[in-house]
Amino acid sequence: MNNPTRPTAITLLAPHSARRTRLAERVGCCGGGVVIVPTAPERMRNRDNDHPYRFDSYFHYLTGFTEPGAVLVMLVGESTRSILFCLPKNLERETWDGFRHGPEAACTLVGVDEAYSIDEFDQRLPELLGNQNALWYALAEDKEFDDRIFAGLNTVRANARSGVRAPADIRNVHTLLDEMRLFKDAHELDIMRRSAAINTGAHRRAMRATRPGMFEYEIEAELLHEFRRHGSQSVAYNSIVASGPNACVLHYNANSRQMQEGELLLIDAGCELDGYASDITRTFPIGGRFSGGAKAVYELVLASQDAAIAACQPNASFSAPHDAAVKVLVQGMLDLGLLQGSLDSVLESGSFRRFYMHRTSHWLGLDVHDAGEYKVNNLWRPLRPGMVLTIEPGCYIRAADDVPEAFWNVGVRIEDNILITNDGHENLTAAVPSKVAEIEALMAEAREHG
Numbered sequence: 001m002n003n004p005t006r007p008t009a010i011t012l013l014a015p016h017s018a019r020r021t022r023l024a025e026r027v028g029c030c031g032g033g034v035v036i037v038p039t040a041p042e043r044m045r046n047r048d049n050d051h052p053y054r055f056d057s058y059f060h061y062l063t064g065f066t067e068p069g070a071v072l073v074m075l076v077g078e079s080t081r082s083i084l085f086c087l088p089k090n091l092e093r094e095t096w097d098g099f100r101h102g103p104e105a106a107c108t109l110v111g112v113d114e115a116y117s118i119d120e121f122d123q124r125l126p127e128l129l130g131n132q133n134a135l136w137y138a139l140a141e142d143k144e145f146d147d148r149i150f151a152g153l154n155t156v157r158a159n160a161r162s163g164v165r166a167p168a169d170i171r172n173v174h175t176l177l178d179e180m181r182l183f184k185d186a187h188e189l190d191i192m193r194r195s196a197a198i199n200t201g202a203h204r205r206a207m208r209a210t211r212p213g214m215f216e217y218e219i220e221a222e223l224l225h226e227f228r229r230h231g232s233q234s235v236a237y238n239s240i241v242a243s244g245p246n247a248c249v250l251h252y253n254a255n256s257r258q259m260q261e262g263e264l265l266l267i268d269a270g271c272e273l274d275g276y277a278s279d280i281t282r283t284f285p286i287g288g289r290f291s292g293g294a295k296a297v298y299e300l301v302l303a304s305q306d307a308a309i310a311a312c313q314p315n316a317s318f319s320a321p322h323d324a325a326v327k328v329l330v331q332g333m334l335d336l337g338l339l340q341g342s343l344d345s346v347l348e349s350g351s352f353r354r355f356y357m358h359r360t361s362h363w364l365g366l367d368v369h370d371a372g373e374y375k376v377n378n379l380w381r382p383l384r385p386g387m388v389l390t391i392e393p394g395c396y397i398r399a400a401d402d403v404p405e406a407f408w409n410v411g412v413r414i415e416d417n418i419l420i421t422n423d424g425h426e427n428l429t430a431a432v433p434s435k436v437a438e439i440e441a442l443m444a445e446a447r448e449h450g
């Protein structure tokens, strides 16, 4: 019989199983032990009403399993045993909350060796912890789950006289997973390309839809419409739709202002597809044509982004794109009369931070600010093939007596998602125009054809 809410195909999640194997190798190299990775808890918004559920990124990376109430356990010794705990089948709860796989189907789906109801987790935990060299668990992420782990450890310690040993070490499994997540595999890159493609469509749609007199939230709605109709489950972060002076507020997301002719609109928005974020910023003229101080600042930020993207090369330092962007920005700020002094003196003093106060890049993946260390042994790490980072220089000029009036309230950021490849880089989000003539042509075309 067909259950209408049941997913149509049960597929073995092979890429996730390969990641568990690689994690087991790394844990094995560090002496083995028991790995415990819970998914995220559900969070209440008010009364019976939950926030939209989002699984834990580490758990999802290793399982592909999207239901709440699940825990992955891996026993890594001479061989590895993977165990999934998940919500049990419960037809009454499923009538209210939707389909659950239950342990039997989840075992096949995820490709683990065993699966049990989450209701058995606390009772089985002491046995899983017993006689393991180390517990690989991320402490202090979720206090309630920490308490369950501590209770399990205490039970094992209480049984010491029966010859059972508690783990001597508790080590952070996220440290190993962060390093793995930094290098995207083919399955991840496929999803990230699709996430980026949906997002480029949304930003193009926003450029086409914008007219003076509209409200910022109307453009936000265009973005959300485009995300959702292509299957994106959520935004990857709250959309920033910032017109005029709002563009100088870095995390503005009230999106409530009426947009005026002669102003710029800065949109920083990204969808999440099957867990993976995309993260694009574009800045364009609400009236359809760049002019005056806004055009000069836009051209400057675009030139700095070009320089930063060109610096995205395998073996280059993580800091190379930022350094390249800052150099171009500072020279431009001097040329425009925003700053006084020489390139070297401004770089030395950092006075440019008044107009460019954030860094140029962050890792991108399951999380919009993705996992992975930026420095190794206190040095910026080299870029390597398979890493994905954003390149997002900007310039934000508030109204002030010591700044030429032509630049007041001009805020510009341009952001793309860059994959480092064997011979350079690939811009995953190049399909949204960023050159002045291309943006103006797209907006003019949209106005002609309604």
Ligand SMILES: [Mn+2]
Pocket: 279, 362, 390, 392, 415
């Ligand atoms: Mn970003």
